[in-house]
Amino acid sequence: MRRRQLRHAPVAVLLLAVISAGGAVGACARYGASLVWPTMPGTFPWTTWAVNTAGCAAIGVLMVLITDVRTVHPLVRPFLGTGVLGGFTTFSTYALDAQRLVDGGRTGLALAYLVLSVLAALGAVWAAAAAMRWFVARTRRVAGRRA
Amino acid sequence: MRRRQLRHAPVAVLLLAVISAGGAVGACARYGASLVWPTMPGTFPWTTWAVNTAGCAAIGVLMVLITDVRTVHPLVRPFLGTGVLGGFTTFSTYALDAQRLVDGGRTGLALAYLVLSVLAALGAVWAAAAAMRWFVARTRRVAGRRA
Numbered sequence: 001m002r003r004r005q006l007r008h009a010p011v012a013v014l015l016l017a018v019i020s021a022g023g024a025v026g027a028c029a030r031y032g033a034s035l036v037w038p039t040m041p042g043t044f045p046w047t048t049w050a051v052n053t054a055g056c057a058a059i060g061v062l063m064v065l066i067t068d069v070r071t072v073h074p075l076v077r078p079f080l081g082t083g084v085l086g087g088f089t090t091f092s093t094y095a096l097d098a099q100r101l102v103d104g105g106r107t108g109l110a111l112a113y114l115v116l117s118v119l120a121a122l123g124a125v126w127a128a129a130a131a132m133r134w135f136v137a138r139t140r141r142v143a144g145r146r147a
Numbered sequence: 148m149r150r151r152q153l154r155h156a157p158v159a160v161l162l163l164a165v166i167s168a169g170g171a172v173g174a175c176a177r178y179g180a181s182l183v184w185p186t187m188p189g190t191f192p193w194t195t196w197a198v199n200t201a202g203c204a205a206i207g208v209l210m211v212l213i214t215d216v217r218t219v220h221p222l223v224r225p226f227l228g229t230g231v232l233g234g235f236t237t238f239s240t241y242a243l244d245a246q247r248l249v250d251g252g253r254t255g256l257a258l259a260y261l262v263l264s265v266l267a268a269l270g271a272v273w274a275a276a277a278a279m280r281w282f283v284a285r286t287r288r289v290a291g292r293r294a
Contacts, residue, residue, distance in 0.1 A: 019178050020171035023234045027170025028163055031229050052238040059239040060246075081239075082178050087170045091199040091236035092206040092228075095268035099207075099276075114265055121242035122261075129246075 018075050022083015026055075030088050042104050045097040048090065049117055055089035056121040060128030068136050165222050169230015173202075177235050189251050192244040195237065196264055202236035203268040207275030215283050 030051050037047045062080055066072050094117060101110035177198050184194040209227055213219050241264060248257035 016175055016178075019174050023170040023172075023174025024167035025170075027166050027173070027230050027234045030233060031163075031166050031225070034229075055239040056242040059243050063243065078178070082181075083174050085239040086177055086237045087174045087234040089238035090233045091238055091241060091264075091268055092202040092232040094238065095203040095265075095272045096206050096210065098269060099272045114269075117238075118242075118261055118265065121238055122245060125242045125246045 014075070015078055018079045019083045022079040022085075023087035024083075026084040026087025026089075029084075030090060039097070041100070042106055042109075044109060044113055045093075045101075048093050048097055049113065049120065052089045052094065052117055053120040053124045055085045057124035057128040059085050060125040061132045064129050064132035064136060068133065161222070162225055165226045166230045169226040170234035171230075173231040173234025173236075176231075177237060186244070188247070189253055189256075191256060191260055192240075192248075195240050195244055196260065196267065199236045199241065199264055200267040200271045202232045204271035204275040206232050207272040208279045211276050211279035211283065215280065 033047050033051050037050075039045045039047050059081060062077070062085070066077050066081075094114075098110045098114050101107070101113065180194050180198050184197075186192045186194050206228060209224070209232070213224050213228075241261075245257045245261050248254070248260065
């Protein structure tokens with residue numbers, strides 16, 4: 001047992017390092033977006049909305065890459081999925097944005113933001129995954145014809 | 148202009164370092180939660196739900212600390228808010244979880260998960276902020292009586 005733990009330790013350390021690096025990149029990218037497109041109080045939080053929608057589209061692409069394309073390195077998913085995209089997208093800022101809109105008397109806008117975020121996220125995952133599946137199938141057909 | 152950029156550069160580097168460290172901690176903590184409480188396919192994604200709810204409660208506490216208690220260090224918000232909690236909570240896994248439930252024919256469960264996540268997040272921000280405000284006010288009353 002001890003020998004097995006020792007053998008697996010570097011893998012766990014590598015995995016945590018990869019997730020840490022991804023989380024750092026994702027959080028900094030989200031912060032960068034909030035600097036470039038700051039949200040004025042009482043207005044629709046477009047930046048968090050766009051960050052979450054883009055992150056959901058990216059995870060749709062990633063999941064198809066991982067499930068349909070077998071040559072993806074095993075550290076790609078923890079780095080990009082758990083790290084970068086998990087760190088880039090946020091639920092805490094989403095809830096806080098909505099809470100602030102309600103506190104400022106903009107309950108209708110808060111509701112629109114809550115619903116539109118979920119709809120855009122689901123639509124983004126679905127559309128990106130479908131587009132990626134089409135692209136992978138097309139690339140394979142072209143490669144099959146050439147072979 | 149150049150001199151001002153040079154003077155501000157270490158602050159920006161420190162800020163990015165703090166957000167990176169926070170994002171790394173948050174992403175690793177979320178990954179740890181998914182290892183300790185793995186979600187079986189086709190079941191309610193309790194782990195992501197709990198991670199997002201806990202992260203929203205924590206941001207409710209943090210916002211009251213930052214706005215009501217003035218002695219909080221200026222790097223606390225970027226580290227804990229943007230970094231740790233932004234990296235810990237996730238919208239991409241939330242959307243992917245729901246998409247997978249729909250793909251597996253569990254549309255009702257997906258809808259319940261989508262709605263319950265938003266309701267729990269808002270409730271957590273609100274309740275945690277209210278509890279923290281009460282605690283801060285009580286601590287000040289006690290301190291005032293002693294002074």
